[in-house]
Structure formats: structure tokens, C-alpha cells
Amino acid sequence: MSAPTSPADLYRHSLRLLLDKNIPAWVGLWAEGGVMEFPFAPQGWPERLAGKEAIAAYMRPYPDHIDLHDFPDLRIHQTTDPETIVVEMRSVGRLVETDSPFDMTYIAVVTAQDGRITSYRDYWNPLAVLEPGTDFTGSDR
Template sequence: MPATTPTAPAELYRHGLRLLLDKNIGDWIGLWAEDGVMEFPFAPEGRPRRLEGREAVAAYMRDYPDHIDLHDFPELRIHETTDPATIVVEMRGVGRLVRTGAPFDMTYIAVVTVRDGRIAAYRDYWNPLAVQDPAADFTGSTR
């Protein structure tokens, strides 16, 4: 990880959002611990509920910019918890769906734990009812 990458949970998370806006999925994956876990507790049937390891997260996110053109994360609120390694994030992701050009507007709540300056756990609570395409994943993209 470059020396300029923040390691505190809130700043690391903000840095990750900037990387997603820049469509720099490779560096975003670099923020993850080798054994990091990403979970989607509200994932609909047929969609992954748990990704174990950086490589699984990378495989899932690799094509993200081909599906979602993110423009901003307005209404970002990061809450510290009694565990200094864990934050709770409330935010909106806005942009457009690449395939259709339709607007993308998704509200998220995430619980993120950082270990040794890397994302160790990420639980992404999103509303699957907000996704119109039944073949869409947590981002609203189709695979």
C-alpha cells in the first residue's frame, strides 16, 4: 500500500470512495486485507451473500465500471463506534447504469472493520427492492 494511503477506518473508507469514482478498481482492491470478507445480508436469491478473501472481492468488483458509472457519493455520513477499528457508513451512490443510461441512485449502510490499515470486513446493507432488473447484483449492475 502506498505511503499516502490512509489507514484510519474513516479516511481509508473515503479514500476507497475516491478510487471507485475514479474507476480504479485495482487500487480499491488493494485496500483489502488478503483474508477480507464482504457480506451482503439482504442479497436476493441467486446473488452472493458472502465473499471470502481479497481475490473473491476482486472477481466480484472487477467489472464494476462496465456496469455503473458512479458520479458521486452525496449524503456521506461516517459514524465511529466503540470499537476504533469499526465504522458505520450511511451514503448514497449516484450515477448511471452503463448498459441502459438510466439513472443509478442507491442508498447504502455499511459496517466496515479495518485491520492493520486494510479492510478486513465489509457488511453492505442495501435495498434489493430498489434494483429494477432481476438479474442485477448489489450495485444495480447486471452480470
């Protein structure tokens, strides 16, 4: 099966890989020079990851911290640029360490070229990480 090439199909495929906890395959959807940005990152968290290796290092421990169960309320909006989509979504699951529920809403601006993600701006709620006992990605921030 060939990899999805439209940004929307590629994004849907990336969510399936996250649910399957297949981080290596998820990273494989990225272009070598891809950039992941977190414009609302709180102090001490990365604001920008440049390159596939930096993104891989950041995402590698993700399943050890968050057990994702679903992405309800997924809405993908096409833009005037055919390579860029705007995504509204919610992810639900549990925090592995505390077994607490995980429920986060996101808006993402994603660009893909030649079937690979080149840019991902993740507008998640930084206030959620300020709640006591909440640790989404571990101590290696």
C-alpha cells in the first residue's frame, strides 16, 4: 500500500499510527527537514523541533506517558494552499504514570509536500500542564 499523499489523508494516517503507538512509523511520515512548533509552549518545554531526528527524539517516549484511546471531534479544514490544512481535534486516553484521564483539545496547522509532513504547528493548551500531577512527555523536556 502506498503512503497517503494528500495532507488530510496523511494526517488521518498519522493519528492511526499514534493510536497504534507506532512512533517509528509516525516519524517516518516526516520530511527530513520537517519542523514541529509549539507556539504556546510553557517555560521549560520545547518551542521548536527542527529535523526528523529531533522530532523522533521528542516523540519516542510519548507512549510511555500518554495512552491514547481516540481522537473524537476531528475536523480537517482545507486552506487556499493545497499543501496546508488546519486541524481541530481532541485526544482522549489516560496518563500512564497516574492512570488519570487525558483529554486535550488542539488546533494544528500542518503542511505536507510530496507525501511527507514538512511543518506542524501545534496549538495545544499549555494551562493543562500546570495542573498538579500532569506530566505529558516525561522529564526530558
